[in-house]
Amino acid sequence: MAVIINEENRMFQLITDNTEYQFQADEYDVLRHLWYGEKVGTPMSYLLSYPDVGFAGNPYDAGNDRTYSLHTQPLEYACEGIGDYRSAAVSITHADGSTALDLRYTGYTLHKGKYSLTGLPAVYADEDEAETLEIYLKDTASETEVTLRYGILAGYDVITRCAVIRNAGTEPIRLRKAASLCLDLPYGSWEQLHFHGRHAMERQAERLPLLHGVQEISSSRGTSSHQQNPSVILCSPDCTEQSGRCIGAFFVYSGSFKIRTELDELNQVRLLLGLNPDTFTWTLNSSEIFETPEAVMTYSGSGFAEMSHHFHSIIRRHICRGKYKLIERPVLLNNWEATYFDFNEEKILQIAESASELGVDMLVLDDGWFGKRDSDTSGLGDWFVNEQKLKGGLPELVKRINALGMQFGLWFEPEMISEDSELYRQHPDWAIRIPGRAPMRGRFQLVLDLSRTDVQDYLFRVMSGILDSANITYIKWDMNRSISDLYSHALSPERQGELSHRYVLGLYALLERLVQKYPDVLFEGCSGGGGRFDAGMLYYCPQIWCSDDTDAYERTKIQYGTSFIYPISAVGSHVSVVPNHQTGRITPLTSRAVTAMAGSFGYELDLGLLSEEEKNAVSEQIRSFKSIGPLIHNGSYYRLSDPTKDNYACWSYVSDDKETVLVHGMLFHAQPNMKQAALRLQGLDAQACYTLSGTDAVYTGAALMNGGILLPPYWGDYSPVEMQFRKVHEI
Ligand code: DGJ
Numbered sequence: 092m093a094v095i096i097n098e099e100n101r102m103f104q105l106i107t108d109n110t111e112y113q114f115q116a117d118e119y120d121v122l123r124h125l126w127y128g129e130k131v132g133t134p135m136s137y138l139l140s141y142p143d144v145g146f147a148g149n150p151y152d153a154g155n156d157r158t159y160s161l162h163t164q165p166l167e168y169a170c171e172g173i174g175d176y177r178s179a180a181v182s183i184t185h186a187d188g189s190t191a192l193d194l195r196y197t198g199y200t201l202h203k204g205k206y207s208l209t210g211l212p213a214v215y216a217d218e219d220e221a222e223t224l225e226i227y228l229k230d231t232a233s234e235t236e237v238t239l240r241y242g243i244l245a246g247y248d249v250i251t252r253c254a255v256i257r258n259a260g261t262e263p264i265r266l267r268k269a270a271s272l273c274l275d276l277p278y279g280s281w282e283q284l285h286f287h288g289r290h291a292m293e294r295q296a297e298r299l300p301l302l303h304g305v306q307e308i309s310s311s312r313g314t315s316s317h318q319q320n321p322s323v324i325l326c327s328p329d330c331t332e333q334s335g336r337c338i339g340a341f342f343v344y345s346g347s348f349k350i351r352t353e354l355d356e357l358n359q360v361r362l363l364l365g366l367n368p369d370t371f372t373w374t375l376n377s378s379e380i381f382e383t384p385e386a387v388m389t390y391s392g393s394g395f396a397e398m399s400h401h402f403h404s405i406i407r408r409h410i411c412r413g414k415y416k417l418i419e420r421p422v423l424l425n426n427w428e429a430t431y432f433d434f435n436e437e438k439i440l441q442i443a444e445s446a447s448e449l450g451v452d453m454l455v456l457d458d459g460w461f462g463k464r465d466s467d468t469s470g471l472g473d474w475f476v477n478e479q480k481l482k483g484g485l486p487e488l489v490k491r492i493n494a495l496g497m498q499f500g501l502w503f504e505p506e507m508i509s510e511d512s513e514l515y516r517q518h519p520d521w522a523i524r525i526p527g528r529a530p531m532r533g534r535f536q537l538v539l540d541l542s543r544t545d546v547q548d549y550l551f552r553v554m555s556g557i558l559d560s561a562n563i564t565y566i567k568w569d570m571n572r573s574i575s576d577l578y579s580h581a582l583s584p585e586r587q588g589e590l591s592h593r594y595v596l597g598l599y600a601l602l603e604r605l606v607q608k609y610p611d612v613l614f615e616g617c618s619g620g621g622g623r624f625d626a627g628m629l630y631y632c633p634q635i636w637c638s639d640d641t642d643a644y645e646r647t648k649i650q651y652g653t654s655f656i657y658p659i660s661a662v663g664s665h666v667s668v669v670p671n672h673q674t675g676r677i678t679p680l681t682s683r684a685v686t687a688m689a690g691s692f693g694y695e696l697d698l699g700l701l702s703e704e705e706k707n708a709v710s711e712q713i714r715s716f717k718s719i720g721p722l723i724h725n726g727s728y729y730r731l732s733d734p735t736k737d738n739y740a741c742w743s744y745v746s747d748d749k750e751t752v753l754v755h756g757m758l759f760h761a762q763p764n765m766k767q768a769a770l771r772l773q774g775l776d777a778q779a780c781y782t783l784s785g786t787d788a789v790y791t792g793a794a795l796m797n798g799g800i801l802l803p804p805y806w807g808d809y810s811p812v813e814m815q816f817r818k819v820h821e822i
Contacts, residue, residue, distance in 0.1 A: 093222045093245040094201055101196065102134055103224065107245040110390040114167045116196035119152050119159075122167040122228065122239075124275045127338060129392050138278065139164070142357065148174040150193075163357060165275035168228065168239055168254065170194050171268075177361050178305065178353050180273035181254070182368070185233055186262030194228035194237050201225075205242045205251070210596050212343050212630030213385045214251050214409045216244055234260030242385075249405045253385045258375035266373040270365035272340060272386035277359045279336070282328055283352055284395075286320040286652045291640035291673055293317045293621040294652035296735060300328070301354040309349040311370050313538070313574025313591055314618055315625040321348040322625075322656045324398065325362060332730055333394045333773060339402060340364055341656050343410065344384035345627035346595035347371070370577065372588030387626065395655060396729055396773060403658035403728065410626050411633040411661070413606060415613045419720045420634060420660070421452035421498055422713050423565070423693040428641065428667050430697075432459040432466055436481045436488050445699030447495040449706060450713040453565060454492050455500035455693075460485075462512060467571075468535045471507040472514030474553040489561035500565025500613070501557070505550045506598065507536045507571065514549075521546050523590070525578040533572025541597035542590055543581045551604050558609055568602075568632060570618040595627075602631040615663055615691075624653065634663045634691040641667035641695060642674040643686040644809055647740035647757055650689055651730060654742070660724040664690030666712075678757075678809040680705055684712045685755040685811050688723060689742060692716050722746055722753055729773040732756070738768075739802060741812055745774040749792075749818060752781065754800075756812035761805035769799035772816075781816040789819060 095104040101116035113125035113135055126135035141158035150173070153159040161175040171179035172191030184190050205221035207213055214221075226239040236259050242251035252272045258264050281301055285308050286294035299306075308323060310316035321342035327335045340362065342348050347367035354360055364386050373381050387405065391398035407416065424446040430438060443454040458464070460481060462473025470477075476484045489499045508515050508522050515522065515537075522537040524530035530537060539546050557563070579590045606614060616623060616632035620639035628635055638649045646664065653662055664687040669677040687693070698709060716723075726744035731754070734740035741756030752775060775781065775792035782789050783800070790800070795816070802812060 093243040094224050096199070096201065097134075100134070102136070103199070103226070105224065105241060105243050105250055106130065107243060107248045107250070109392070110248050112250055119150060120195035120197075121161065121164070122194075122196050122226065124165040124167045127274065127276070128336065128390055144357070150174065165277045165359065166273070167226075167275075168194060168237065168273050169275075169361065177355055178351050178363055179268065180270040180363055180365075181237065181256065182266075182268035183235060183256070184265040184267060185235075186260075186264060191232075192235060193231040195231055197227045197229050199224060199226050205244070206240050208253065208382050208385060210599060211382065211384050212410070212599060212627045213253075214242060214244065214249070214343070214387060214405060215412075216242070216409055220244060220246065234258065235264060244405065244409065247389075247405045247409070248391075248401045249387060249389050251385050251387050253383045255380055255382050256375065257380045258377055261377050263374055263376045266375060266381055268365075268368040268371070269373075269381060269383045270363045271342065271383040272362070272364040272388065274338070274340075274362040274388070275359060276325070276362070280328055281325045281360050282330070284324040284326060284655070285350075286322060286655070288317050288649075288652075290317050290619055290622065291638055292645065293624065293638050293649055294320050295648060296652040296655065298326075301352060301360060303354050303356070306352045307349060309347070309367055309369070311347045311367050313346055313370075313594060314570065314623045315342075315345050315348060315627070316573070317619070317622040320624065320656070321350065321364075323350045323352070323362070323364070324395070324655065325352070325360065326395070331394050332396045335394050336390070336392055337395060337398050338388060338390050339398045339656065340386055340388040341402065341626055342384065342386055343626040343630070344595065345598065345623050345625050347591050366592060370588075370591040373592070374585060374589070384627070399655055400727055402656050406626055406629055407658045407660060411629050412631075413633065414610060415633050417725075419724065420613060420691045421565070422450070422716060423453040423455050423500060424451045424698065425455040425457055425567075425665060425693060425695045427457035428672055428695045432464065434459065434480065436483065439488065440491055441699060442697050443492050443495055443497055445697070446694070447497050449698055449710040451497065451694065451698070453498040453500050455502065455565060455567060457502040457567065458504070458569070460501070469509045469511035471504055471509040471536050472512040472539070474503065474505075474557060485557065486561045489563065493562055498564045499562060500567065501563050502567045502569060503554060504569040504571060505554060505601070506539055506541055508539050509536050520580045523574060523578065524576045528576065531575045536572055538572065538574050540579050540581065540594070541601065542579050542593035543597070547597055547601045550601055554605060555608065558612065564611060565613045565615065567615045567617055567636065570623060599627070599631070606631050617663070621649070621653070624657065629657070629661055634661055636663040637690060640673045641665055642671040642676050643678045643683040643757065644676055644759065645674060646686050647734045650686070651734050651740065654728060654730060658724075659689055659728050660691060662690030663693070664688075665693045665695035667694075668696045679807075679811060680708055681811040681813070682757045682809050685813060686757065688716055688719070689755065692720070719753060722751055726751075726753075727774055731770055731773065734759075739812070741770050741802070743772060743774070749774070749776040749779070751818075752816040754812060754814040754816070758802065758805050758810050758812065760808050765805050767801045767804055770802050771799035772796050776818065779818045780820055782819050784815040784817065
């Protein structure tokens with residue numbers, strides 16, 4: 092039983108294999124948060140304290156008790172306008188214009204299995220893998236009701252959360268904020284780790300102490316964004332990869348979001364995660380409900396590695412779906428950096444031929460194959476083949492590529508429209524723009540209004556037409572600008588504030604139709620690289636192009652940050668040419684390969700232009716990836732260094748039985764007279780002996796984890812690290 096309920100004390104304990112979460116409805120029916128952390132086995136209400144804090148008001152029903160204040164108590168879902176001056180989880184405007192909301196506990200239900208959400212991605216599980224607890228709350232003065240949903244996946248140490256807001260009154264209400272997760276931490280000292288960046292430099296790990304007041308991570312771009320990832324980790328100041336306390340949370344959502352961390356005057360922390368209120372309002376008519384997207388959280392008392400393992404497992408096994416979720420993905424070659432827009436069918440076939448000779452499984456044809464698309468100024472929306480470029484069309488090209496023994500994949504950017512396109516000439520009102528106002532253009536293009544079902548239907552029809560026309564087994568789904576100028580011709584003025592969220596719902600509806608119709612097609616997400624790298628997209632696409640930066644050195648840092656939350660199999664990663672097209676940097680081919688192997692592996696160059704020696708190396712890399720790929724994707728991933736601080740990036744994959752350990756990495760900058768660093772491994776069997784492949788040396792697991800293993804000497808910059816250990820016997 093993952094949930095223990097004490098009916099008398101109205102006390103709820105959500106218990107997973109290694110964690111416990113507690114809250115309680117108190118004497119005023121206020122739902123107070125009590126605990127998230129180690130299993131404690133006892134109600135933590137004894138830690139509640141009642142300071143008489145000046146200017147902290149008291150609810151009316153507390154009478155003359157100055158010590159009971161909503162502003163000082165840890166709350167499970169904080170409301171607005173009733174004396175808790177910290178950030179609220181939910182804000183509404185009632186029909187009379189007032190904004191106070193005072194939610195009190197009215198009851199609960201508990202059932203086996205995991206709740207699902209309508210039209211939104213969410214963690215899924217079998218009946219016996221999860222439990223769902225629903226807590227019912229109601230406003231003291233209106234007919235507004237809120238249900239807090241908790242999905243408990245005990246075996247994964249994961250708790251999911253969302254809220255359902257219902258207007259049980261007769262007049263419409265307007266929702267202005269509805270967080271998916273509200274977590275009050277009244278004790279402990281916390282730092283925040285989050286992942287920021289920019290185009291081609293996504294998910295840079297940044298760890299900061301919390302300052303009094305509010306700290307925010309957000310996107311108002313209509314996508315989860317390159318700039319901030321919808322995930323956060325709160326950790327104890329002593330937290331490392333292997334020890335210390337941390338709470339991680341991510342949003343299963345691909346649009347605008349806000350994560351707010353507040354350190355209050357009593358040094359208590361409140362974490363809020365949900366839709367971005369800056370770009371959101373929602374009108375609820377009588378009897379209507381609003382379901383928030385889902386938040387997923389976990390706790391680890393043993394540092395970041397364990398936290399990441401919880402998230403990797405839950406995303407791989409209970410968010411990703413479809414045929415490819417757990418199997419090895421094809422090694423692909425994408426033509427983008429090889430040709431950009433400058434190709435024809437002969438060029439593509441020539442690239443495919445040399446790739447097939449070296450063992451590549453799939454050729455992916457990127458941007459430029461459709462409409463009038465010789466540059467990024469035109470053609471988006473016109474999803475019919477450009478036969479001037481591809482003579483004979485797609486069926487002929489795909490047939491010839493299949494004849495080489497290769498699969499064929501195709502790039503789309505379905506959500507976009509170029510003003511210079513047939514589609515825009517026919518349907519200018521399908522673009523998101525405000526009448527009478529010049530729209531912002533991003534990469535010269537506008538965004539299609541995916542909240543409209545006619546737009547979704549058009550895209551479903553044209554994409555199905557292409558997919559049905561040839562043997563296409565992979566789609567790269569790109570999205571190359573942020574959304575602005577929010578306005579939909581299909582929405583009334585009072586509902587324009589709903590467009591940002593309705594857009595994401597429309598995107599999900601379209602993706603769902605396509606993944607259901609084409610279960611054998613592998614979908615890869617992309618947004619100018621990793622601008623929409625989130626768990627929402629991973630529900631439809633089990634892998635996402637991680638970054639437009641293919642420079643291996645920069646990638647070690649991008650992939651380091653990404654790995655805190657997302658599994659290795661989710662990371663699209665390719666070997667490209669040197670000098671690198673984004674940075675001009677030259678890195679050895681092997682270093683580029685081990686870095687790209689920390690993901691769903693592929694190439695992005697014309698392999699025919701390589702020297703014979705390099706071609707042999709590529710074919711050996713592919714052969715090697717076919718054998719180590721299952722360990723890379725199914726094993727436990729460990730970050731063995733911090734590439735933002737250390738002069739090297741190293742990581743490892745450890746098989747479940749701890750028999751095999753693969754260490755990969757890159758030494759960064761060589762200097763004269765350098766001492767070799769000792770790299771401490773993680774996750775081994777301390778009591779076993781391991782040999783290092785290619786040597787006779789034997790080490791105990793304890794020695795490798797405590798003393799470490801010497802890294803190779805530096806010679807030149809960016810040299811690769813490749814070491815494989817095998818367990819030989821117990822000590
Ligand atoms: C951005 C993607 O991230 C690239 O890989 C490539 O597909 C281009 N778009 C094509 O326009």
